[in-house]
Amino acid sequence: MPEDGPRPICLSVLAEGGLHEFFAAREADGAALGALMLMLSAGRKKGARLWVRQEAQVREAGMPCPAGLVELGANPAEVLLFRARDVATALQAGLESARCAALGAVIIELRGEARAYDLVASRRLALAARASGVPVMMARLGAPPMPSAAQTRWKAEALPSRALVAKAPGPPSFELTLLRARNGQEGLRYCVEWDRDARQFLPRSIPDAGWSARRATSLSGVVVPVPVHRSGTPDLWSRAG
Amino acid sequence: MWCPFLSTDRARRISGPGRDERPFVLVEKAKGALRIGAVDAKAAGLGLRLGMMLTQARALVPGVMTEEADLAADAHLLHILAEACEIFTPLVALRGQDGVILDISGCAHLFGGERALGQAARRRMQMIGVQTQAAIAGTPEAAWAFARFRHGTLAxxxxxxxxxxxxxxxxxxxxxxxxxxxxxxxxxxxxxxxxxxxxxxxxxxxxxxxxxxxxxxxxxxxxxxxxxxLPAVMAERQFAEPLGLKETVLATLERLAGDVMATLEARGEGGRTFEASFFRTDNTVRRILIETAQATRETASLMRLVRLKIEALTDPLDPGFGFDALRLAVLHVEPLGEAQPHLDDERRVAEGARDLTDLVNRLVARFGRENVQRFVSCDTHDPALAGGTAAWLSSAPTPWPAPVPEEPPARPFTLFAHPQPIDVLAEVPDSPPLRFRWRRVLHEVTLAEGPERIAPEWWREASPAPDTRDYYRVEDANGHRFWIFREGFYEDTTARPRWFMHGLFA
The missing domain is CATH 1.10.150 (DNA polymerase; domain 1)
Structure with missing residues (x-):
């Protein structure tokens, strides 16, 4: 990275040891959530990453490709993959791992509504993560944000990448919105681009003004349904947990 | 030990007692006729022989009962008999289709001498419902001959x-x-x-x-x-009274583990695979296999894994009327040096590594060995084969190349096991698509890079030789990135090229 380049973004709210949730804004954003969490855990705590992936997610989005992990700057030799057949197994394995202080991070991907992941389950995970100092990153795919014991809750969304020469797609870019944080920084928005060589996020501007409008009207992608009829739902998101 | 009437005994076991009065034969089809495949004691006494045609047998003994022979079930029963005999010695072998041979060198005194052991073994077989003839001799072949012709010999x-x-x-x-x-x-x-x-x-x-x-x-x-x-190290305990309480069983197992670990320590080794066998009074044996990611000789950690494994059993460990013996065997050992005190930094690394293997052990014991995987690389340029996953316990770490700096990711984050067909609209041949439809959703392509031509590995005989693939990295209007390929060429007039979705980028 050049000296006068943009300063890397430090997502300081992702403090070590704690439960952090990431909700895919749309169905199609879910595929990259695992990658996003591997990136977010880079350069923090040392140690192997334990990645709990549900079989349903393997069917839906494919099997992680080690060459692809290398291309994102991760070391596949440092990743333990746990294949869980259902949500309950994923949570049990995640909790077991969250107690192991030797890990660098625990990454869990849950698909769908996942009723087993309730306040009690998330509280257990959060306590285990705080006791061991291992950050637990929970990806939620195809589920609306729900109250939980997580320290921070994020909405993650893919951003169009910076075009390279000959209109080639550039490095991965994301838009992260902080839905909830214990220290009250809700609503913070980050537009970031992954700098694989330095293993850090760089700030990134939204490509053009028409982008948001175009995304809103776009055909592709499934928008996560928000239960509008439930009274007090928005308050629930911001307060409970 | 010879089971002269194994097959008929098996059939009797199924049908239950009460049918024992009449002579009984099992028939099988051979050389175009129904022939006798097995006889019971009564039928043998009446002159019925193996290989005799059934019609002939019926003429000799009008009231003979018949049933169809089942060789697989016979073999299974013999296996059960052999397993039940393992309570006496770990060296148990099958002899032919109707015999079990036990090597009792050095274990007879545990059961009150050779004669008592022989009687106990025959009693066990009797309980299962199989008649036996047994003999004890210096070599397995001699014992086998005596069992058949001089039943009850103790040479x-x-x-x-x-x-x-x-x-x-x-x-x-x-x-x-x-x-x-x-x-x-x-x-x-x-x-x-x-x-x-x-x-x-x-x-x-x-x-x-x-x-x-x-x-x-x-x-x-x-x-x-x-x-x-044969296990490398083994410890076992037999009980005068069957043991039923789970806690007592586990406490006994812990004592056995202590014995085993002491032996391992004296030999400078550690165990990788442990097997606990639970012999039930009704002659069934339950076994629990514990695998560890690293050689160990810590009793406490082994017992933790045993408990986890027992809790996670889908078919719970049912003591029935109790267990009358427990055995703990180490099937696979590795050299393991004395634990050394490390310098501060080294110790932290070593402890971290140990914590990690402990975690792997726990996950394997609770959820199964295939669920905990690591990434392994293969030496091939085919992206679908270049890297995969394998069970953590059965693979070793492999090195990974560094990515090309300042280039965007060239390989996707996830790959589909089977590429999924997509409908594509391309502007001109050999150009990336303008838009494509995948899983019924239309994607407008805004950015694209390619083609990257990946030819099949024709030099590998096993590969089914698919067509050459042209891969494109594309990004749609929403910022999602895909890895798609075209199979075949536009110049080829016989078959239209087909497009597939192979992977997803971050």
Whole structure:
């Protein structure tokens, strides 16, 4: 990275040891959530990453490709993959791992509504993560944000990448919105681009003004349904947990 | 131990008692007729023989009961018998289709002598419902011959050969033709045969006859090949009264683990694979296999894994009327040095590594060994084969190349096991698509890079030689990135090229 380049973004709210949730804004954003969490855990705590992936997610989005992990700057030799057949197994394995202080991070991907992941389950995970100092990153795919014991809750969304020469797609870019944080920084928005060589996020501007409008009207992608009829739902998101 | 009526005993076991009065045979189809495949004691007494046609048998014994033979079920029952015998010694082997051989060297005194052990073993078989003939001798072949022809023999070492010499020729267990030829030649007992020079026998009947003779006479000893590999270290405890309480069972197992670990420590080794066997009073054996990611000889951590494994069993460990023996065996050992005190930094690294293997052990014990995986690389340029996952315990870490700096990711984050077909609209041949439809959703392509041509590996014989693939990295209007490919060429007039989705980028 050049000296006068943009300063890397430090997502300081992702403090070590704690439960952090990431909700895919749309169905199609879910595929990259695992990658996003591997990136977010880079350069923090040392140690192997334990990645709990549900079989349903393997069917839906494919099997992680080690060459692809290398291309994102991760070391596949440092990743333990746990294949869980259902949500309950994923949570049990995640909790077991969250107690192991030797890990660098625990990454869990849950698909769908996942009723087993309730306040009690998330509280257990959060306590285990705080006791061991291992950050637990929970990806939620195809589920609306729900109250939980997580320290921070994020909405993650893919951003169009910076075009390279000959209109080639550039490095991965994301838009992260902080839905909830214990220290009250809700609503913070980050537009970031992954700098694989330095293993850090760089700030990134939204490509053009028409982008948001175009995304809103776009055909592709499934928008996560928000239960509008439930009274007090928005308050629930911001307060409970 | 010989089970002369194994098959009929098995059939009786299923049908239950109460049908025992009439002679009973099992039939099988051979040479175009129904022939007798097995007889019970009564039928044998009435002159029914193996291989006899069923019509003939019916003429001899009008009231004979028949049932169809089932060789697989017989083999299964013999296996159960052998497993039940493992309570006496770990060295148990099957002999033919109706025999079990136990190597009881050095374990007879635990059961009150050889005779008592033999009786106990036969009692066990009786409980399962199988009649047996047994004998004890210095070599497995001699014991097998005695069991069939001198039932109940307990051969004294000095008298054994003389006793063996009095056995009939058929005790050699040779082919029918050979036995018949020998009998016609006037040989009646093994003694007659042993007096002849061995070279003339082997010239006429082949080497196997001489070998068999020497083995039965105890002049040559072969070791049996046990049913299950012999453990490196083993400890067991038998109970006078069956044990039923789970906590007591686990406490006993812990004591056994302590014994095993002490032996391992004296040998400078650690165990990788442990097996706990629970012998139930009704002669069924439950086994629990514990694998560890690293050699260990810590009793506490092993017991933790055993508890986890027992809790995670889908078919719970049911003591029934109790267990009458427990055994803990170490199947696979590795050298493991003395634990050394490390310097501060080193120790932290070592502790971290140990914590990690502990975690892997716990996850494997709770959820199964195939669920915990690591990434392994293969030396191939085919992206679908270049890297995969394998069970953590059965693979070793592999090195990974560094990515090309300042380039965007060239390989996707996830790959589909089977590329998914997509509908594509391309502007001109050999250009990336303008838009494509995948899973019923239309994607407008805004950015694209390619093609990257990846040819099939024609030099590998096993590969089914698919078409050459042109890969494109594309990004749609929403910022999602995909890895798609075209199979075949536009110039090819016989088949239209087809497009597939192969992977997803971050």
């Amino acid at each position: 004294r070492p000095e008298a054994e050969e003389a006793l063996a010499r009095s056995l009939p020729i058929s005790a050699l267990d040779q082919e029918t033709g050979t036995t018949l030829a020998l009998q016609r030649a006037g040989f009646k007992t093994l003694d007659d045969l042993a007096r002849r020079p061995s070279h003339s026998l082997s010239a006429r009947f082949g080497k196997t006859l001489v070998e068999a003779l020497r083995r039965v006479l105890g002049q040559e000893d072969i070791r049996i090949t046990p049913l299950r590999p």
